[in-house]
Amino acid sequence: MSTINVLDHVMVPEHKIMSEEDVQALFSRYHLTSDQLPKIFHDDPAAKAIKAKIGDVIRIVRFSQTAGIAESYRLVIKRPKK
Amino acid sequence: MPSPKRIGKIEFGLFSPKEIRKMSVRKIIWADTYDEDGFPYPQGLMDLNLGVIDPGLRCKTCDQKAADCPGHFGHIELAKPVIHVGYTRLIRKLLRVTCRNCSRLLLPPTEIEKVLSTDEESGPDVLTEKDIKKEQICPHCAEQQYKINFEKPTTFSEVWMEGNRKMEHKLTPADIRARLEKIPDEDLRALGINPVVARPEWTILTVLPVPPVTMRPSIILENGQRSEDDLTHKLVDIIRINQRFKENQDAGAPQLIIEDLWELLQYHVTTYLDNEVAGCPPARHRSGRPLKTLSQRLKGKEGRFRGSLSGKRVNFSARTVISPDPNISVREVGIPLACANEMTIPVRVTPFNITEVREFIMNGPDRKDVNAPCGANYVIRPDNRRIRLSETNLQTVSEMVEPGWTVERQLRDTDVVLFNRQPSLHRMSIMAHQTKVMQGKTFRLNPAVCPPYNADFDGDEMNLHVPQTEEAMAEAHILLAVQENILSPRFGGPIIGGIHDHVSGIFMLTHGLRWFPKRDVLYLLEARNLPRLPPPGREEEGIPYWSNKQVFSLILPSDLNMVFRASSCQNCPQCKEESCDRDAYVKIIDGLLHSGTIDKKSIGAFDGQILHRIIRQYGMRRSADFIDDMTKLAIRSIMLDGFSFGIDDEDLSKTEYGQIREVLDTAANDVRTRIKIYEEGALEPMPGRTEEETLEMQIMQVMGKARDRTGEIAGRHLGLENSAVVMAVSGARGSMLNLTQMAGCIGQQSVRGERIMRGYDERTLPHFKRRDRGAEAHGFIKNSYKSGLSPTEFFFHAIGGREGLVDTAVRTSQSGYLQRRMINALQDLKVAYDGTVRTTGGRIIQFLYGEDGTDPAKSSYGNPVDVKGIVESVLKEES
Ligand SMILES: [Mg+2]
Ligand SMILES: [Zn+2]
Ligand SMILES: [Zn+2]
Ligand SMILES: [Zn+2]
Numbered sequence: 027m028s029t030i031n032v033l034d035h036v037m038v039p040e041h042k043i044m045s046e047e048d049v050q051a052l053f054s055r056y057h058l059t060s061d062q063l064p065k066i067f068h069d070d071p072a073a074k075a076i077k078a079k080i081g082d083v084i085r086i087v088r089f090s091q092t093a094g095i096a097e098s099y100r101l102v103i104k105r106p107k108k
Numbered sequence: 109m110p111s112p113k114r115i116g117k118i119e120f121g122l123f124s125p126k127e128i129r130k131m132s133v134r135k136i137i138w139a140d141t142y143d144e145d146g147f148p149y150p151q152g153l154m155d156l157n158l159g160v161i162d163p164g165l166r167c168k169t170c171d172q173k174a175a176d177c178p179g180h181f182g183h184i185e186l187a188k189p190v191i192h193v194g195y196t197r198l199i200r201k202l203l204r205v206t207c208r209n210c211s212r213l214l215l216p217p218t219e220i221e222k223v224l225s226t227d228e229e230s231g232p233d234v235l236t237e238k239d240i241k242k243e244q245i246c247p248h249c250a251e252q253q254y255k256i257n258f259e260k261p262t263t264f265s266e267v268w269m270e271g272n273r274k275m276e277h278k279l280t281p282a283d284i285r286a287r288l289e290k291i292p293d294e295d296l297r298a299l300g301i302n303p304v305v306a307r308p309e310w311t312i313l314t315v316l317p318v319p320p321v322t323m324r325p326s327i328i329l330e331n332g333q334r335s336e337d338d339l340t341h342k343l344v345d346i347i348r349i350n351q352r353f354k355e356n357q358d359a360g361a362p363q364l365i366i367e368d369l370w371e372l373l374q375y376h377v378t379t380y381l382d383n384e385v386a387g388c389p390p391a392r393h394r395s396g397r398p399l400k401t402l403s404q405r406l407k408g409k410e411g412r413f414r415g416s417l418s419g420k421r422v423n424f425s426a427r428t429v430i431s432p433d434p435n436i437s438v439r440e441v442g443i444p445l446a447c448a449n450e451m452t453i454p455v456r457v458t459p460f461n462i463t464e465v466r467e468f469i470m471n472g473p474d475r476k477d478v479n480a481p482c483g484a485n486y487v488i489r490p491d492n493r494r495i496r497l498s499e500t501n502l503q504t505v506s507e508m509v510e511p512g513w514t515v516e517r518q519l520r521d522t523d524v525v526l527f528n529r530q531p532s533l534h535r536m537s538i539m540a541h542q543t544k545v546m547q548g549k550t551f552r553l554n555p556a557v558c559p560p561y562n563a564d565f566d567g568d569e570m571n572l573h574v575p576q577t578e579e580a581m582a583e584a585h586i587l588l589a590v591q592e593n594i595l596s597p598r599f600g601g602p603i604i605g606g607i608h609d610h611v612s613g614i615f616m617l618t619h620g621l622r623w624f625p626k627r628d629v630l631y632l633l634e635a636r637n638l639p640r641l642p643p644p645g646r647e648e649e650g651i652p653y654w655s656n657k658q659v660f661s662l663i664l665p666s667d668l669n670m671v672f673r674a675s676s677c678q679n680c681p682q683c684k685e686e687s688c689d690r691d692a693y694v695k696i697i698d699g700l701l702h703s704g705t706i707d708k709k710s711i712g713a714f715d716g717q718i719l720h721r722i723i724r725q726y727g728m729r730r731s732a733d734f735i736d737d738m739t740k741l742a743i744r745s746i747m748l749d750g751f752s753f754g755i756d757d758e759d760l761s762k763t764e765y766g767q768i769r770e771v772l773d774t775a776a777n778d779v780r781t782r783i784k785i786y787e788e789g790a791l792e793p794m795p796g797r798t799e800e801e802t803l804e805m806q807i808m809q810v811m812g813k814a815r816d817r818t819g820e821i822a823g824r825h826l827g828l829e830n831s832a833v834v835m836a837v838s839g840a841r842g843s844m845l846n847l848t849q850m851a852g853c854i855g856q857q858s859v860r861g862e863r864i865m866r867g868y869d870e871r872t873l874p875h876f877k878r879r880d881r882g883a884e885a886h887g888f889i890k891n892s893y894k895s896g897l898s899p900t901e902f903f904f905h906a907i908g909g910r911e912g913l914v915d916t917a918v919r920t921s922q923s924g925y926l927q928r929r930m931i932n933a934l935q936d937l938k939v940a941y942d943g944t945v946r947t948t949g950g951r952i953i954q955f956l957y958g959e960d961g962t963d964p965a966k967s968s969y970g971n972p973v974d975v976k977g978i979v980e981s982v983l984k985e986e987s
Contacts, residue, residue, distance in 0.1 A: 058952070
């Protein structure tokens with residue numbers, strides 16, 4: 027079975043798993059705890075494509091209409107049932 | 109910032125009969141309320157143990173007076189159990205998933221285990237109706253299960269087949285209760301029910317709580333008669349039937365009568381809980397009005413949640429009709445004297461203002477004239493007692509006041525108030541204005557602030573709120589003032605600006621080149637209050653003249669530089685710039701209008717370019733002044749010439765009427781030929797279209813072109829001496845299409861973008877032959893509004909017009925609902941100091957507001973920097 031990598035699609039922004047240090051830096055920069063981050067489900071196609079595990083933080087770099095490039099961070103969580 | 113306490117979980121449970129009896133202070137057995145002397149019956153619905161509402165009486169439970177007693181619950185013992193309508197779906201589910209004999213879950217323990225243990229981390233899962241097969245055999249006692257039928261509102265029955273006969277057996281609430289009672293606790297847990305707080309049999313009522321009288325007070329009508337609350341009425345019904353039921357039961361009445369009474373009791377309890385259940389006629393008042401029972405108190409727009417908690421009526425507010433006043437500033441609002449006399453602002457008395465405050469008191473509550481100094485209505489002593497001021501006590505009270513007291517003084521000029529028009533769809537729907545006390549009974553506002561409120565003067569009403577503290581006044585002044593809201597955060601441009609006559613007026617003033625004598629210049633600029641006039645642009649026979657462009661330049665900042673094209677620009681392929689035929693090339697150098705006509709593009713609401721530039725270069729205050737100057741200049745300009753429109757402004761000459769008829773006849777002929785080609789089968793269909801669709805599109809196109817041609821013919825005859833043309837060209841109101849329809853031809857009427865096809869069998873109206881595809885037979889209107897419509901045309905016009913009405917009606921209700929959901933979802937998000945957008949719990953929504961951190965209201969049409977503006981002001985030429 028041939029699988030396509032969703033990250034290759036033009037509409038899918040760049041997803042990268044952040045290192046532990048980067049996550050700590052992020053938390054201290056925004057005075058955050060991990061539960062205050064936006065979320066992404068573990069089975070999200072983009073999360074699966076980069077093999078992210080529950081508890082990882084993903085950096086997403088998008089092209090933005092207003093800012094040119096916009097960064098965002100999401101915590102990988104388990105998709106709840108139903 | 110962490111919230112002080114976090115909600116771990118919320119638990120929902122049911123009242124058990126035991127709990128209901130425990131919290132009850134009195135068993136209610138009599139349906140009567142008051143005796144002949146107006147005293148509450150003991151053990152009646154108004155029992156003194158349930159709390160008191162009459163002043164003077166004391167509660168028998170807590171021994172407090174009416175004002176302090178919170179009220180206490182009582183209870184009614186029901187003769188037989190009845191179903192609680194709110195839980196019928198839960199009851200149905202439980203009956204369907206449990207055994208009719210042993211009440212165990214219809215699933216072997218291993219299966220239960222399987223469903224529940226699919227998920228380790230997110231806690232145990234819950235069984236649903238879908239996990240259980242219908243009409244099977246109980247895995248515990250091998251009993252054959254029957255289908256459970258549910259009929260709204262509260263009837264349950266078992267259905268099964270015996271041979272070929274369908275059998276049905278009605279379940280009484282007592283039967284159901286017995287079955288629910290037997291469901292084991294573990295099985296309930298598997299279903300997601302916590303049996304400690306919600307045993308399922310508690311959904312079948314055996315005892316009914318009687319709410320305290322404080323939540324169903326009786327009111328005394330003018331004629332001295334008592335009128336009871338709807339809830340009391342319903343409780344009376346319940347007690348009466350319950351009593352009769354008990355008597356019949358004790359007397360050993362036949363089963364049929366018992367069943368009837370049982371159903372009646374069920375009906376009354378059902379409607380007591382919810383009087384709008386499907387399949388149940390609503391209980392009515394003697395007058396025929398449906399009763400407002402428990403559920404109706406909570407539900408809907410006027411219910412407890414949306415009506416009393418999310419939104420409340422407030423004090424210190426006023427509402428009346430609005431009317432225009434172009435002579436007040438956009439920053440002001442005119443308030444009727446009667447309103448200003450009634451509304452107050454608390455002033456704390458200090459050693460520094462005590463003389464002023466004494467004057468307020470001496471002026472009293474009855475201000476007679478708009479120019480008189482304001483008075484005061486109340487004085488509040490340090491112990492919070494209020495003294496109402498009247499003509500008789502002014503002297504004494506004014507001598508009594510000293511620092512520490514508060515005086516509620518009346519509104520006067522230049523107070524800060526909030527002004528609002530519903531629907532409040534964006535933040536400019538509430539703005540702070542300065543008061544101006546005026547004669548009359550309406551709120552007055554400058555027409556230039558109509559766009560943000562979306563107000564007009566066809567009977568619109570608006571609300572006004574008076575801030576009561578210094579902080580609130582400061583906040584209103586700094587954040588909500590009109591001049592702070594000229595730029596809309598929606599598109600980063602001005603939303604306040606010239607409308608209608610302002611645009612026509614300024615267009616007529618600045619179009620082409622005109623010369624005014626000193627008298628006219630001073631008349632036009634009276635409001636501007638200039639220290640001196642600039643040197644005249646021309647002198648003739650010793651009389652000085654100023655040009656119209658000079659006059660307009662006098663309201664501009666002296667170092668403004670900008671170049672752009674006006675609304676009236678036709679986008680010629682090669683722009684002739686200063687020598688434009690329509691004078692549409694606007695060039696302002698060092699605050700002097702060199703060429704071009706000022707119109708909607710320059711000063712209008714939504715796209716006033718000059719306005720926008722003034723805000724960015726000179727700030728909000730200067731731009732508010734500019735709006736005031738501009739509107740006043742525009743109004744005076746339009747009054748200088750006069751401006752009107754009448755039926756004969758739509759007149760054309762014989763030649764034009766001939767040309768129009770010719771154009772329409774040619775088009776009709778063209779359509780006829782095309783129809784003929786189609787009927788002969790010779791029409792070449794367009795790609796992806798049937799022949800019929802192609803024909804329809806061609807006809808629409810031909811007739812559309814014909815209509816436009818009539819517009820051009822009419823437009824040739826009507827020039828800038830025509831008021832409608834001035835309004836259309838300047839962008840004040842209307843378009844050339846409106847003019848076309850008035851003078852030329854109204855054109856094709858359509859429903860959903862197609863010609864009108866509906867009506868009779870193969871024709872739209874009996875006036876036409878069947879299968880006629882011609883222009884007239886499908887809604888083309890040859891006439892103009894001036895010439896008048898034929899009967900068939902009028903009918904088609906009504907069809908086409910109705911579509912628009914339906915669309916608006918549907919759109920407003922849909923967008924209103926969407927707006928409400930949006931507001932509820934976003935209402936307490938805010939931008940934190942680090943630029944992130946967060947919820948109250950600190951959860952991040954955006955890492956940088958709008959991804960670029962720009963406030964759109966401070967942007968230049970969305971861009972953080974107005975490059976064009978900066979270049980123009982430096983180079984003093986078009987960029
Ligand atoms: Mg209106
Ligand atoms: Zn009490
Ligand atoms: Zn069983
Ligand atoms: Zn031009």
